[in-house]
Amino acid sequence: xxxxxxxxxxxxxxxxxxxxxxxxxxxxxxxxxxxxxxxxxxxxxxxxxxxxxxxxxxxxxxxxxxxxxxxxxxxxxxxxxxxxxxxxxxxxxxxxxxxxxxxxxxxxxxxxxxxxxxxxxxxxxxxxxxxxxxxxxxxxxxxxxxxxxxxxxxxxxxxxxxxxxxxxxxxxxxxxxxxxxxxxxxxxxxxxxxxxxxxxxxxxxxxxxxxxxxxxxxxxxxxxxxxxxxxxxxxxxxxxxxxxxxxxxxxxxxxxxxxxxxxxxxxxxxxxxxxxxxxxxxxxxxxxxxxxxxxxxxxxxxxxxxxxxxxxxxxxx
Numbered sequence: 394x395x396x397x398x399x400x401x402x403x404x405x406x407x408x409x410x411x412x413x414x415x416x417x418x419x420x421x422x423x424x425x426x427x428x429x430x431x432x433x434x435x436x437x438x439x440x441x442x443x444x445x446x447x448x449x450x451x452x453x454x455x456x457x458x459x460x461x462x463x464x465x466x467x468x469x470x471x472x473x474x475x476x477x478x479x480x481x482x483x484x485x486x487x488x489x490x491x492x493x494x495x496x497x498x499x500x501x502x503x504x505x506x507x508x509x510x511x512x513x514x515x516x517x518x519x520x521x522x523x524x525x526x527x528x529x530x531x532x533x534x535x536x537x538x539x540x541x542x543x544x545x546x547x548x549x550x551x552x553x554x555x556x557x558x559x560x561x562x563x564x565x566x567x568x569x570x571x572x573x574x575x576x577x578x579x580x581x582x583x584x585x586x587x588x589x590x591x592x593x594x595x596x597x598x599x600x601x602x603x604x605x606x607x608x609x610x611x612x613x614x615x616x617x618x619x620x621x622x623x624x625x626x627x628x629x630x631x632x633x634x635x636x637x638x639x640x641x642x643x644x645x646x647x648x649x650x651x652x653x654x655x656x657x658x659x660x661x662x663x664x665x666x667x668x669x670x671x672x673x674x675x676x677x678x679x680x681x682x683x684x685x686x687x688x689x690x691x692x693x694x695x696x697x698x699x700x701x702x703x704x705x706x707x708x709x710x
Contacts, residue, residue: 408710411517411524412703413510414532415571416597420605423538423575429702430542430695437701442471445708448500449527450492450516452478452507457669458527458535461697462504462704469701471708474500493519501708505529523707525700530564531591536668537568538699541576543692544624547664552577552606557622557659559583559615559649560676561642562590565628565668570595574602574609581610581618585645615649622659626666627651627676643675652678656686664688 407422415423447466449459459475466473478484483492493516496503503520506527507513517524526534541551548554556573558566562584570590573580580602582590589595589611602609612618619625630646631639656663665677665687673679682689 406710407703407706408708409523410707412534412707413513413517413524413526415534415537415568415575416594418575420575423541423572426538426699426702426706427542427545429706430538430698433701433705434695434698437468439468440470441705441709442466442469442501445469445471445501446499447471447473447704448476448496448503449473450476450478450496450503450505450507451527452505452512453528455506455527457693457696458504458506462527462700465697465701465704469705471501471704489515490519492516493524494521497521502704525703525707528564531567531594532571533564533568533668534572535696535700535703536565537572538703539692539695540569540626540666540668541572541578542695542699543666543688544578544664546691546695547688548623553579554623555579555581555621556624556626557581557583557615557618558626558628559618559651560628560646561588561630561632562611563628563632566590567594567598569626570598570609571601574598574607575605577602577605577607579608581612581622583612583615583618583649585649586613588645615655616658619655619659619663622663624664624666625651625656625659628668629670629672630676646676650676650678651681653680653684656681666692669693 449462463473489512497520502523504525504527505513505516507529510529510531513529545551556578570580599609630642665681667689
């Protein structure tokens with residue numbers, strides 16, 4: 394019996410739960426979502442969420458988050474509604490609290506892509522339907538679930554897999570190290586000085602790693618870290634809202650590019666991941682992201698499958 398089969402022998406429900414960060418969940422919860430995602434990838438169309446509606450609330454622009462959630466709801470038999478905060482009353486001063494209560498009367502779940510974790514918590518605290526974090530300044534849980542799902546597909550296991558993240562210690566890095574530590578992986582976060590992960594989130598990830606026989610290391614040495622790596626992951630050096638820092642960041646991140654020379658120091662079958670969008674010849678060379686080690690488009694597609702698993706679990710139970 395393989396890992397996915399073992400996972401599917403258990404029943405579980407996350408009905409009515411918010412998905413803001415994986416720190417609120419257990420290894421068993423995440424394992425079950427991975428198994429559900431695998432089942433939904435193999436059997437994409439159903440009517441399990443027929444008559445259900447997801448409100449997708451966006452403060453920040455998106456390609457993958459918007460399309461994957463919208464198509465995912467359609468494939469589950471439901472409906473997704475795109476709401477840009479500039480186009481609804483919250484953009485004209487209506488409070489997050491009132492918006493949460495109003496939307497809760499209309500829809501079955503809310504996905505919020507926002508600039509602030511505090512706004513996300515405000516929405517979740519005042520909504521009577523499940524709230525899913527589509528991205529905030531501290532976490533990106535849907536991305537991380539897609540990441541570890543992709544690694545499981547590529548490597549056949551998670552426990553003991555060495556994952557090296559190179560770049561900014563941002564929301565992607567935070568959720569990635571939480572999820573990976575929870576699944577018993579060996580995680581190394583590699584950043585330049587001054588760009589490390591949040592110390593509190595780093596410590597919580599380390600505690601999870603100890604509990605689940607994994608490890609979490611933060612370092613500045615990319616060349617040393619990638620030795621023995623099963624997976625190398627990077628992200629853009631300047632995220633949305635950091636455009637004015639782009640020139641400074643280009644200088645500070647010099648030497649942290651994922652290129653062919655760096656890949657040669659990892660395992661021969663190393664896989665490359667990137668949450669996209671990518672800036673070729675900045676954080677990664679075209680030869681790597683478009684080369685044989687890259688699984689970035691498999692990873693991008695998997696956003697939809699894991700999000701469908703989340704949607705079905707929190708709405709249907």
